[in-house]
Amino acid sequence: MIRLPFLLFFSAVLFSAGIYGVLARRNAVLVLMSIELMLNAVNVNLVAFGSFLQDAALTGQVFALFVITVAAAEVGIGLAIVILIYRNRETINVDEVNLLRW
Amino acid sequence: MSAQEIAFVIIAGAGSLGAIRLVTSKNVVHAALYLVVALASVAAVYLIVAAEFLAWVQVLIYVGAIVVLLLFSLMLTKAPIGRETLDNQQRGMALLVAAGILGGLVFLFQDAFGASSEVNPQVTRTADVGVSLFRDFVLPFEVVSVLLLAALVGAVVIARKDEWAEQTGGGADLGAKGEAERAG
C-alpha cells in the first residue's frame, strides 16, 4: 500500500538529477551515467503505473525490461565510442570532441 | 503511513541522495559508486512494488554488468578528478533547468492522479512476466534482440584496434579490411 505520488516523486528526483548531469558534466562517462539515471526514472514510472493500473498483461514491467535491454546496448556502444575517442584524442571531455562542429 | 511506505521513503531517500551526489561528485569513481546506490535503491523499489523478476534483472544488468563496465572504462581512461575537469561552465543554467523540471513534475504529479491514489502491489510471478513477454510482446522482443545483436557487432567494430590500418599506415573501409583478413 503505497501512495502513487511517492513513487512518482522519486522518479522525478532521479530524472532531474539525470538532466542536471547531462547538462553540467564534461566527462563522457559521467554523461552516460546520467542518461542511465534518467532511463531508470522512466522505468520506475512504468512499473509504478503498471502496478497502479493492475494491468493483467504486465505491460509496465515488460516495457521496463525492454528499456533495460536498450540501456545495456546503449552503454555498450557508448563505452566503445568513449574508449575509441580516448585512444585517439587522449580525452573524454565531450566539449573537446568537436570534430563534427564544422 | 504503512510499513511499505516507510520502507519506501527510506530507500527512495537513499536513492535520491545517491542520484544527487552522482551528478555533483568531484571524483568520477565516487560518482560511479553513487550510481550503484541509486540503481540498487531502484531495484529495492521494484521489490517493494512486488516486481521481483524486474528487481533482479536490474541488479544483474545494471549493478552487475553496466556499472562494472562503467568503472572499467573509467579506470582505463585515467579517471580524472576535480570540479574543473568534470563540470563545464553551464552549471548554473543546468541547475536552473533541472530544478525547473523537478518543480514542474512534482507540481503535476501531486494531484494528477489524486493525492490519495494508491498502488496495491500484486505479487507477480516470473512465469506471468514470461507469458506476457512471449504472448503479447513477441514482436518488440524480437526487435530488441536484433538491436542487441547490432549493438554487439557495432561495439566490437568500434572498439577494435584497427590492426590492418596500422600496418598499412592508413585507414581503410571495413570491406577492404574484411577482405584482407579473409585472404590471410
Place this chain on the structure above:
Amino acid sequence: MAIDTEQEVGPGAARTPAPSKRGLPGIGLLKGLGITLKHLLSRSITQQYPDEKPNLPARTRGVIALKEANCTVCYMCSRECPDWCIYIDAHKETHEPAGGGRGRSVKVLDRFAIDYALCMYCGICVEVCPFDALFWSPEFEYAEYDILEMTHEKERLEEWTYLVKPPPELEVGAEPPEEEVVAKAPDATPAQAPRAQAPAGPEAGTQAAAQPAPQPAAATAGAPEETAPARPAGERHEVEPEQETFDRVLQDELGKGTDRRVAEGRAKAAAIRAARKKAEG
C-alpha cells in the same frame, strides 16, 4: 577443457595439428589430476620438528664447531671470513724445556668466538683452517632471544664437536677416500707418506688421535698437498715429454716470432700430449 591445445607458438604461427602421441585432447589434464590424487592418498613426509627430531644426513652443515686443541691461533679463519664474524684473542707464552736450552714460544688461545648473527655459513673458515680445528657440525638448535647472545664462545663451539656423526657408508662404486688410496697403493713413493703426515706432526699429532674418529678430513690434515701425487699413482701414467715433438713445436713457435718462454711452454705441453697419446696407444 581443451586449454592446452589453445597455445600459439608465436604471433601468427600456423597451428600445427597435435602430435598423435598426445592422445585424446584433455587427457593430460586428467593425468595431472590423477597425480595429485595419488599424492593425496600417500603418506606425507613432514617431520613435525619440535615433537619429532629431524632425520638429518650425517654431514649436515648446521653450525661451525671448533676443536680448540687443534687451533694454532694462525688467524687464517678470521682473516678469510667475508663478514668478519670470528673473534680470536691469544697471548704468547714461552715454554722452558725441561732439559734446559732455549725456550719455545707458543701462542695460547684465550678467546675464540663466532658471531652467528653475522655468519653467513659460507664455510670458508672451515676450508682454510690448516689443522681442521674448524669443521661442520649438524647442530642447528642454537637460536637465542637476543641478537647479542648469538656470539657463541669457544666452550659452546667445542660442545658442538661432540655431536658430529660418523660418516655414512660410501656408495657402491664410489671413489675410495684418498687416505685409503695412499695407504694401499704399493707403488707410492716412500717419500710421500711422511710428507703427508708432516704438517700434523709436532704440534697436533697427539690431539689428532683425540679427535672424534669420524672426522676423515681431520685424520688427513694437509690433504691438498698429497692429492697431486696420489692421483697419478692410481689413475694416470706419468710420461716423459717426447723430445722430437718438443723440438719441432719449439722451432715452429720461435719461427712465428713467439716469445721464447711462451714457446717453450707450448712445446712442452704438445710434447706431453703426444707422449700420452702414444702411451695410451
Place this chain on the structure above:
Amino acid sequence: MIAALLAASETGNFINDLFDSFWLVLALKVAMVLGLALTAPLAVGYMEHKVLAHMQHRLGPMYAGRFHGWAQLIADGVKFIQKEDVIPKAADPWVFTLAPAVALVPYIALFLVIPFDNTIFAENLDVGIFYTLAITAISVIGVLMAGWASANKFSLIGALRAAAQLIAYELPMILAAVAVVMQAGTLSMVGITEAQHSHWYVLTQPVAFGVFLIASLAELTRPPFDMPVADSEIIFGAYTEYTGLKFAFFLLSEYAGIVAFSAIAAVLFLGGYLGPPFIGGLLPGPIWMSAKVGALAFFIVWLRATYPRLREDQLQRFSWVVLIPLMLLNIMVTATLKVLV
C-alpha cells in the same frame, strides 16, 4: 512489502511452519543464514589447508585445537583481529573501507536461497537461481573498489583483471544455468531440485555442468584462473594493501564464494538435497546436500593443487571463443529437444 513477499513465497518452510511471529521468523532466518555463511567457509578453508598440504606430501596445520589443527582458521581469525588496520596514506579511505563489505555481503545474501531439504531453506524465491547469479555479480564491484581505492598500480591491475574476467565468464555461466532452467521449467532452487527426482541434470547437461564449473572457478578467481591475484606478477592483486580484519573479509568472501557456487552447481546439476537413486532415502536431505557441496569444494581445491595459472589472453579467448558459442549451441539443442520430446 517484504512481509507480503515472504508470505507469498513461503510454502513449507520449516521455520514458518514452527513459528508465526514475523520478527521471530525473520530473526531465526537471519541467524540461520549468518551462521551458515560464516561457518561453512571456515570448514572449506580448513579442508583446503589439509587437502592442499597432503597433495604436496605435507601435513598442513596440526597444532591449533590439538586434533589435526581443526581450529587453525579460528586462530587465524583471532590473529587477523589483532593486526593493525593499515589504510595507505594515498588511499581513498571511504571506498577502501567499504570494499571488503561490498565483496562479502552478496555471498552472504546468496545463502538465503540455498535449500537443504524441501522444507529447510531460508527463502524459496520464485526467481531463486536468477537471484543467485544476479547477486554474485555485485561482489566484483567490491574488488574494483578495493583495487582503485588502494592507490597502488598492482591493485588496480588486479581489479581490472577481476572485472574483465567476471564480464567474460558471467555469460557462459548464466547460459549454462539457462539450459538447466529450460529443462526444469522453473527458476526456483527447490523447484529445480524437485525436477531431478528421476535423474540428475548432470546426465542430460554434462557440457553445461563442465562449463558452469569452469566459469565458477573464473568468477571466484580460483586457480587455474587466478590471474587477478597472481602473486608472481601483481603481488596479491586488489587485496595487496589490505591488512587485518578487512583482509579477512576478502578471504572469507572467497571461501563463502566457493561454498555458494558449489551449492548452486549441486542444485543445478547434482540434484541438490536428493540422494542418488535407490539409496537416496538412506540419509536425510541436508546430509546429501552438504556432501555434494563438500565434494565440489574438494574438486575446486584439487584443481588448485594440479593446474598452473593461465595467461590473461588465454583466459579471455577461452571464454569468448570456446565457452560462449558452446553454451549457445547447448541452449539451442536443449530448446529443440524440449519442444520435440
